[in-house]
Amino acid sequence: MPSSHPSGTALAAPEGPQERLLGSPVGKGADMSIVNRRNAVLGWGVWQVAKVASKRKAKQAVPGKGEHAGLNKGAIAGLGAATLAALLFWRKKSDGSLSNGS
16 A cells, blocks of 8 residues: 655654653653663562562471471481582692692
């Protein structure tokens, strides 16, 4: 379907004074930026909801009182492996530093 506008003017800005929204800047860069009040409030709200959800999830992950209280077998194994690795690393470092080459 042919356009009623001459070629090249279909996307041109309308003639006359441009409307200005209250509080919007005039001139270069008058378009909405990424950092504005609306996006700041939206981001703040998302952050508050995410904090509440993460705190709730963390509380659910911690074992409570009763039958499953305390550390589980996986945590004990992980602690033992970390301790063993630290002791082996420390031993290896101290073996090399004691010999003076004489």
